[in-house]
Amino acid sequence: MKRGKIYVVGLGPGDRANMTEAFLKAIRESDVIVTYKTYAELIKDLTVGKEVITANMKEELLRAKVAIEKALEGKTVAVVSSGDPQVYGMASPVLELLCLGGFDVEVEVLPGVTAALAASSLFGAPLAHDFAVISLSDLLTPREEILRKVELASEGDFVIALYNPINPNLLREAMRVIAKYRSPRTPVGIAKAVGRDDQWIALTTLGEWESYSDQINMVTTIIVGNSRTYTCGRLMITPRGYGNKYELARYVEEVRNNHRSSGGSSQ
Ligand code: SAH
Numbered sequence: 001m002k003r004g005k006i007y008v009v010g011l012g013p014g015d016r017a018n019m020t021e022a023f024l025k026a027i028r029e030s031d032v033i034v035t036y037k038t039y040a041e042l043i044k045d046l047t048v049g050k051e052v053i054t055a056n057m058k059e060e061l062l063r064a065k066v067a068i069e070k071a072l073e074g075k076t077v078a079v080v081s082s083g084d085p086q087v088y089g090m091a092s093p094v095l096e097l098l099c100l101g102g103f104d105v106e107v108e109v110l111p112g113v114t115a116a117l118a119a120s121s122l123f124g125a126p127l128a129h130d131f132a133v134i135s136l137s138d139l140l141t142p143r144e145e146i147l148r149k150v151e152l153a154s155e156g157d158f159v160i161a162l163y164n165p166i167n168p169n170l171l172r173e174a175m176r177v178i179a180k181y182r183s184p185r186t187p188v189g190i191a192k193a194v195g196r197d198d199q200w201i202a203l204t205t206l207g208e209w210e211s212y213s214d215q216i217n218m219v220t221t222i223i224v225g226n227s228r229t230y231t232c233g234r235l236m237i238t239p240r241g242y243g244n245k246y247e248l249a250r251y252v253e254e255v256r257n258n259h260r261s262s263g264g265s266s267q
Helices: 021-029 037-042 060-072 091-101 115-123 143-155 168-181 209-215 245-261
Strands: 005-010 032-034 051-053 076-081 106-109 131-135 159-163 187-192 200-205 220-224 230-232 235-237
Touching: 005 021, 005 060, 005 091, 021 076, 032 060, 037 076, 051 060, 060 076, 060 091, 091 106, 115 159, 115 187, 115 200, 115 220, 131 143, 143 159, 143 168, 159 168, 168 209, 168 220, 187 209, 200 209
Parallel strands: 005 076, 005 106, 032 051, 032 076, 131 159
Antiparallel strands: 159 220, 187 200, 187 220, 230 235
16 A cells, blocks of 8 residues: 655735745645644645544644654645644644654654744844744643743843734733833734735834724734834834944935936935
């Protein structure tokens, strides 16, 4: 019998342009697709004629188990997460089961565009220096541990991308912790349903983000700038290092001068 294979893949935020070629190829090659209902819906035109398993699939280990069983039947299986499969996705549950069971199944993990990157690019360049990604889901991690990570990332002046802001109290508490270390003027980008039909974004601040709390749901990523992040119009920019202000000014001047001398207007 043919040896089964599992592709652990991510579809990106949702839009076709942000699905990788490798993802599309893996889906084409697969006989079975194991995923959530919402994601199955996003890729339904790619899975016509394939076995798509979504029912009763809330539990990650259960999905990993089904995928392995199908692969052991000699099938090629794609386990589909949103974004990237390693980032709070299906990669570790699948690999943990495979590793513990020692099953004879080929496995390949393919990278995808994770929500933090899809969201951040809508604001420009907020993640352009060191950043921390923290999940606010307290289903599998105790809230004290989550808040401690938020605290340390804040103290370390990391830009912070918050995933899974599903518990409003915990989100409020996390933002309060960050506010101990950062000014109320710190830029905050809120991005909901990036790459989907109902995409919505707001650029706000650490002092004012709560006026958008009604919009925040389980497909929202929140990006909190560090002490050097600033806004320029609708953009959020984190400089890559210290002290390039004068150089920036010099280059702006050069661009203006060159533009003028080539006959353009500088305004
Ligand atoms: N593996 C996924 C993350 C899964 S955890 C990835 O790499 O993106 C689920 C969280 O991801 C959500 O609560 C939300 O914070 C974020 N997320 C997923 N899709 C998103 C989207 N289209 N827009 C904004 N945030 C998204």
